[in-house]
Amino acid sequence: MKTFLACLLILAISVTLSNASCFMEPFKSGNSGDEIVGCTDLEGKLHEFGSHWKTKDCWDCSCSREGIGCCTSYVTPVSFDEEKCEAIFNKLTCSYKVVEKADHAKECEVNVWVG
The missing domain is CATH 2.10.70.10 (Complement Module, domain 1)
Structure with missing residues (x-):
């Protein structure tokens, strides 16, 4: 069982x-x-x-x-701090980058990607 x-x-x-x-x-x-x-x-x-x-x-x-x-052809971030961070899609590289809303130079931790 x-x-x-x-x-x-x-x-x-x-x-x-x-x-x-x-x-x-x-x-x-x-x-x-x-x-x-x-x-x-x-x-x-x-x-x-x-x-x-x-x-x-x-x-x-x-x-x-x-x-x-x-x-x-890409993976999508689905588990990250959505209050502090945002996912930005780049059509040239066909990829997401998850960054802080207040400072796009700082990347955020992503726990789960799907795709």
Whole structure:
């Protein structure tokens, strides 16, 4: 019984920590003449089957015959002193930095990151 409860606890923790944001866009064909060669993304760009790319909004995407699948390429801070600190997202590096609200030069401790 103790082993069973320990397994349930580990499962609950791992589900909480693996909280990446993902989505699947159903297949829209991208044609090259009469041949279907890949997927067309929301911006109208053609991506070949099996290709991978990063969007300007920090999503890691891939094209398959099922469609386009994308997940965030960054981790998000979720456990820090929100009264004293704030999370700032940098789109150039696709990463968060948690700093003091009063002095952005001082970083804050983050207890849990998800993504």
